[in-house]
Amino acid sequence: xxxxxxxxxxxxxxxxxxxxxxxxxxxIEARIDDQPALRHWPIAAxxxxxxxxxxxxxxxxxxxxxRVVTPATTSTTVATNRAQNTRTVLIFLTDTEAECGVxxxxxxxxxxxxxxxxxxxxxxxxxxxxxxxxxxxxxxxGPETAxxxxxxxxxxxxxxxxxxxxxxEAIAQAGTSCGGVVFGAMIGSTLRQFPTVKDVRYAFDGxxxxxxxFQQGYCPDDPIPPGDPCDPRPWGVRGGxxxxxxxxxxAAGMAVLQEAADRGDRPDLxxxxxxxxxxxxxxAPRDESPVSFTLGxxxxxxxxxxxxxxxxxxxxxxxxxxxxxxxxxEAIWTVVGLTSDAIEILAAGxxxxxxxxDVRTTEEGSLFTSDGGAGPVGANEVGTHGFxxxxxxxxxKLRAYDGTTAFASAMVANLPPS
Amino acid sequence: xxxxxxxxxxxxxYRERYExxxxxxxxxxxxxxxxxxxxxxxxxxxxxxxxxxxxxxxxLRATVINACRSWGRRRNLELVRRPAAPDPPxxxxxxxxxxxxxxxxxxxxxxxxxFYEDLPDARIAELLGCRxxxxxxxxxxxxxxxxxxxxx
Numbered sequence: 001x002x003x004x005x006x007x008x009x010x011x012x013x014x015x016x017x018x019x020x021x022x023x024x025x026x027x028i029e030a031r032i033d034d035q036p037a038l039r040h041w042p043i044a045a046x047x048x049x050x051x052x053x054x055x056x057x058x059x060x061x062x063x064x065x066x067r068v069v070t071p072a073t074t075s076t077t078v079a080t081n082r083a084q085n086t087r088t089v090l091i092f093l094t095d096t097e098a099e100c101g102v103x104x105x106x107x108x109x110x111x112x113x114x115x116x117x118x119x120x121x122x123x124x125x126x127x128x129x130x131x132x133x134x135x136x137x138x139x140x141x142g143p144e145t146a147x148x149x150x151x152x153x154x155x156x157x158x159x160x161x162x163x164x165x166x167x168x169e170a171i172a173q174a175g176t177s178c179g180g181v182v183f184g185a186m187i188g189s190t191l192r193q194f195p196t197v198k199d200v201r202y203a204f205d206g207x208x209x210x211x212x213x214f215q216q217g218y219c220p221d222d223p224i225p226p227g228d229p230c231d232p233r234p235w236g237v238r239g240g241x242x243x244x245x246x247x248x249x250x251a252a253g254m255a256v257l258q259e260a261a262d263r264g265d266r267p268d269l270x271x272x273x274x275x276x277x278x279x280x281x282x283x284a285p286r287d288e289s290p291v292s293f294t295l296g297x298x299x300x301x302x303x304x305x306x307x308x309x310x311x312x313x314x315x316x317x318x319x320x321x322x323x324x325x326x327x328x329x330e331a332i333w334t335v336v337g338l339t340s341d342a343i344e345i346l347a348a349g350x351x352x353x354x355x356x357x358d359v360r361t362t363e364e365g366s367l368f369t370s371d372g373g374a375g376p377v378g379a380n381e382v383g384t385h386g387f388x389x390x391x392x393x394x395x396x397k398l399r400a401y402d403g404t405t406a407f408a409s410a411m412v413a414n415l416p417p418s
Numbered sequence: 419x420x421x422x423x424x425x426x427x428x429x430x431x432y433r434e435r436y437e438x439x440x441x442x443x444x445x446x447x448x449x450x451x452x453x454x455x456x457x458x459x460x461x462x463x464x465x466x467x468x469x470x471x472x473x474x475x476x477x478l479r480a481t482v483i484n485a486c487r488s489w490g491r492r493r494n495l496e497l498v499r500r501p502a503a504p505d506p507p508x509x510x511x512x513x514x515x516x517x518x519x520x521x522x523x524x525x526x527x528x529x530x531x532x533f534y535e536d537l538p539d540a541r542i543a544e545l546l547g548c549r550x551x552x553x554x555x556x557x558x559x560x561x562x563x564x565x566x567x568x569x570x
Contacts, residue, residue: 003565004533010514011534015441021454024440025432031462130469147547 086111089120092189093129094182097137101181103189106133117159117194118152124190125149140186144170150205157198159191160234165204168214180215206235428465431474436461439482445530446486448519456485483531483545487523517567525560528553 021027089110092103108128110119127143141148148170151162163171173179184200191197204210209219209230219230226233436457443453460481464474518526524546531542532553539550546553 003561003568006514006568007529007561007564008533010512010518011445011530014512014515015445015534018437018441018444018450018453020437020440024436024454024458025429028432028458028461028465031458032465128469 087116089116089123090190090193091120091124091140092186093133093138093140094186095137096139100178101185103182103185104136104138105189105193106138117154117191117197118149120190120193121149121152121161121187124186142170154194154196155234157196158234159197159200160203161187161191161200162203162206162235163211165207165210168204175214175216177216201229201234203235206232208232208235427474428461428468431464431478432461435475435478439478442479442530442535443482443486445518445534446483446523446527447489448515452489453486456489457482460485480545483527487527490523513567514564517564521560521563524548524552525556525563528556529560529564532557 086109088107090105091108092105095102095104108120108123110116110123125141125145125148127141127145129138129140145167148163148167149161150164151160153160171183174183187202188200191200201208202211204214209232212219212230217229220228224231439457439460440453443456444450447453447456460478463481464478467477468474518529521529527546528542531537531545532539537545539553542553543550546556548556
């Protein structure tokens with residue numbers, strides 16, 4: 001009998017021992033009864049605001065380029081309910097019964113965070129559309145775009161929307177002519193409700209050219225003029241390196257997400273601490289103290305899995321980690337990264353200022369790599385790839401976060417030796 | 419059982435999926451009481467999110483898996499603060515089951531989802547929020563550790 005067979009047998013045997021309690025449904029019902037009447041709030045909210053919104057939509061001018069129905073200013077529509085730690089924002093859904101590119105606003109509750117634009121876009125990408133909205137011909141994204149947003153920040157009136165290239169297939173329609181207009185209309189209108197946003201730029205994993213070409217556009221030859229949608233400069237990462245992206249702009253936003261993950265309210269969201277702890281658990285026994293290593297070139301990170309694809313000498317691709325973790329509400333955030341040199345923790349507000357952080361190395365371990373999924377590559381196999389590496393766990397404590405339209409939680413840069 | 423009209427789909431989901439989910443949660447937590455609690459919580463969450471759950475069974479399973487991970491993390495934190503009471507003696511020694519309890523969540527979940535739920539790697543990757551290659555690696559590492567226990 002193989003190990004796999006033994007595992008199967010063991011799992012079945014233990015699973016079969018479980019007999020659910022007879023009163024389980026009654027317990028579930030009791031818990032549901034204890035819940036606030038949330039189930040139909042989106043419909044109720046939509047009904048409540050629909051009259052006002054219809055009037056507003058009819059009055060709003062059409063955007064020249066995209067025929068997007070855009071409010072001149074909607075700052076008054078962004079209401080805050082701090083008592084419940086939520087605020088009301090608008091997201092814009094496409095009206096399938098109207099001309100291509102026409103979008104309509106609907107109201108949503110999002111966590112009351114400084115990064116309200118991120119929260120609004122996350123809500124749009126969550127794909128949540130009520131039956132009532134569907135019945136009115138409104139459509140949004142599907143649930144498969146839940147992890148689409150990688151970074152978002154606003155600078156000089158331009159919202160930079162960095163999308164996960166790994167989710168490209170989820171927005172394949174955006175590569176078509178009408179689909180592209182709809183895509184831009186829903187995102188652009190959702191962001192332009194915030195007075196600081198005048199225009200929007202897109203990129204896949206920090207590469208604006210990739211997005212422009214995905215939408216069947218063309219980029220000018222180098223030098224690309226500043227302000228061009230293909231201009232890579234605004235997307236640059238200082239020092240190159242890897243970026244630990246988190247869909248929260250600050251500790252408060254992170255806490256909201258953590259609580260939601262703990263409650264199980266966000267099955268689309270990996271439990272940040274759980275994920276990081278899992279990796280740490282894997283790393284800890286592997287502290288084999290390699291004596292030397294040569295690090296490959298890091299690519300930008302995958303926000304959803306927390307893994308960082310990188311290339312080792314010889315062009316072989318593999319994955320590492322760049323993760324945030326903490327042990328409690330007031331605990332120190334920890335970034336787990338792969339590096340051979342100093343790790344610099346950066347975080348930026350809308351003005352691009354660096355966040356002041358305390359950085360200290362707390363732990364080192366040997367690098368584990370995944371060899372194309374064939375299995376683990378431990379210390380014995382490191383030599384066959386001609387390199388060795390090790391992880392460095394760095395702890396840092398956020399002192400402050402300044403900027404109402406902040407974007408990234410942290411950045412782990414692989415800097416050259418000073 | 420008296421149910422409101424809106425509850426009928428949830429009751430149907432309960433009839434079909436409650437027991438399998440409790441078994442799955444038990445394999446992921448190793449704690450029967452916690453497994454039931456977590457699955458009941460998951461049903462409450464599914465009820466609350468019914469409008470946005472395009473595929474309630476899939477949503478339920480994802481919620482259960484995430485809840486088990488969070489439960490494991492909370493328990494680990496509690497164990498750090500307050501050492502756990504010793505487990506009651508097992509009637510039959512089961513080293514492999516014991517070893518399963520020590521695996522990191524991702525390895526354990528990958529093994530349970532592949533060998534108990536018989537899910538393809540792509541679906542497991544989706545549920546765990548990682549790449550397929552990572553799933554294969556997690557299964558490989560998890561099996562290696564379980565194998566070590568068998569060979570002891």
